[in-house]
Amino acid sequence: MGATFIAGCIFAVEVCVTAFITPFYVDWDYEQYCDECKDIKVSTGNNSQKEAMLREKWGPVDRGTLRVDKPRTIVDRAGRIMVWILPEVLLPTFQAELHAATKDLDAHIASNLRNSINSTSWRSSRKLFGEDTAYIRSGFINISPGWYMPGHSAKNDKPRATPLLHTPSGELFLQCAHKAFPIMSGITHIIHPEQYKMGRAIQESIKRRKCTSNTIRNWPSAQTALSIISNRETPFHRDGLSRMSWYDMLTSIGPYSKAPLYLSPLALRIDNRPGTICAFSGAAIRHRVRKCNLPRISFAWYMRENVREGECIEPAGWMTQNRYQSGRYPSIYCCKGRTTQ
Ligand SMILES: *[C@@H]1O[C@H](CO)[C@@H](O)[C@H](O)[C@H]1NC(C)=O
Ligand SMILES: *[C@@H]1O[C@H](CO)[C@@H](O)[C@H](O)[C@H]1NC(C)=O
Numbered sequence: 017m018g019a020t021f022i023a024g025c026i027f028a029v030e031v032c033v034t035a036f037i038t039p040f041y042v043d044w045d046y047e048q049y050c051d052e053c054k055d056i057k058v059s060t061g062n063n064s065q066k067e068a069m070l071r072e073k074w075g076p077v078d079r080g081t082l083r084v085d086k087p088r089t090i091v092d093r094a095g096r097i098m099v100w101i102l103p104e105v106l107l108p109t110f111q112a113e114l115h116a117a118t119k120d121l122d123a124h125i126a127s128n129l130r131n132s133i134n135s136t137s138w139r140s141s142r143k144l145f146g147e148d149t150a151y152i153r154s155g156f157i158n159i160s161p162g163w164y165m166p167g168h169s170a171k172n173d174k175p176r177a178t179p180l181l182h183t184p185s186g187e188l189f190l191q192c193a194h195k196a197f198p199i200m201s202g203i204t205h206i207i208h209p210e211q212y213k214m215g216r217a218i219q220e221s222i223k224r225r226k227c228t229s230n231t232i233r234n235w236p237s238a239q240t241a242l243s244i245i246s247n248r249e250t251p252f253h254r255d256g257l258s259r260m261s262w263y264d265m266l267t268s269i270g271p272y273s274k275a276p277l278y279l280s281p282l283a284l285r286i287d288n289r290p291g292t293i294c295a296f297s298g299a300a301i302r303h304r305v306r307k308c309n310l311p312r313i314s315f316a317w318y319m320r321e322n323v324r325e326g327e328c329i330e331p332a333g334w335m336t337q338n339r340y341q342s343g344r345y346p347s348i349y350c351c352k353g354r355t356t357q
Contacts, residue, residue, distance in 0.1 A: 024107050036089055044074065046098050046300075047334070050297075053254075053260070097207075098301070102292060102293040104292055111290055113196050115313070117196075120192065125153055149247065149311040155245075162219070162240060190234055198237075200315075211335070214324065222327060243315070247312060249308070253302060253303070254300075262297060265316070266316050267293045276305070279301050280301070298318065
């Protein structure tokens with residue numbers, strides 16, 4: 017471990033601690049709110065009426081839009097931590113490492129977008145992407161050591177690695193980001209230890225099947241999937257395949273200075289300068305990033321509920337403020353009652 021890596025870890029811990037001791041309290045019962053979101057169909061249907069109802073009932077949490085540019089947590093009245101905001105927590109040297117690693121995937125990112133031309137999802141809609149830039153070409157790619165391809169489920173299939181991980185470029189990519197990704201994974205451990213343990217248990221379980229490639233052995237995160245998206249504006253949306261008590265972790269890098277992240281119905285505006293990490297459930301909280309005139313690569317780490325289910329690992333619950341006070345550290349169990357931790 018080099019000195020830069022250690023300095024980066026120490027800085028990340030400092031930012032997490034600052035966010036933890038600087039909560040913004042919201043008079044919500046987050047669990048009840050999440051219950052009300054459950055029947056929203058993310059990928060299909062027009063939910064604007066339902067979303068308007070949720071906004072009316074739950075938002076905004078401050079008088080107007082609450083702007084956040086410092087480390088903070090957003091906490092409900094039961095002490096559940098809904099959002100972590102960690103401004104510029106990834107130091108420039110790790111942002112540069114992420115850029116170099118992603119730049120090597122340029123061609124994959126761009127061709128994946130070209131190949132999605134017939135997709136009806138807004139996620140690959142050409143009009144949301146800016147022009148290719150020298151910094152990075154426009155497009156997106158999903159990477160996971162184990163998930164179900166469209167049309168497959170835990171009932172009739174085994175989780176598979178995404179195609180890129182079967183290529184030398186995929187391996188190289190993971191190797192190149194060998195400091196930034198572990199730091200992000202370490203942050204997951206701090207901000208939601210149970211989710212971290214669950215993620216590791218899921219990966220151990222997939223490994224034990226011996227049906228996966230080597231890539232899972234080198235997978236640099238407790239989270240089981242990563243989406244990389246370059247030069248795209250992101251309309252308000254939810255990500256539906258995760259679980260509301262878990263965090264997705266979003267960060268972006270690039271030469272831009274402004275690309276605020278908006279969360280609804282909280283009415284939160286996060287400055288989101290390069291290297292900022294925001295953690296929250298993308299299934300529970302709608303989010304948007306407006307068009308940005310300079311290149312921007314965003315990285316979204318997340319987990320899928322059907323992969324957890326398929327591996328029979330108990331789900332992690334809410335992260336709460338008293339997690340570190342209770343002294344009781346729950347372990348994660350297999351279906352069969354065997355401790356995997
Ligand atoms: C959804 O419904 C609203 C009105 O309820 C309408 O304004 C909007 O255009 C619709 N969006 C789509 C994508 O159909
Ligand atoms: C998109 O659809 C058109 C028309 O059906 C087809 O010719 C083309 O090959 C498809 N392209 C891709 C990348 O699937």
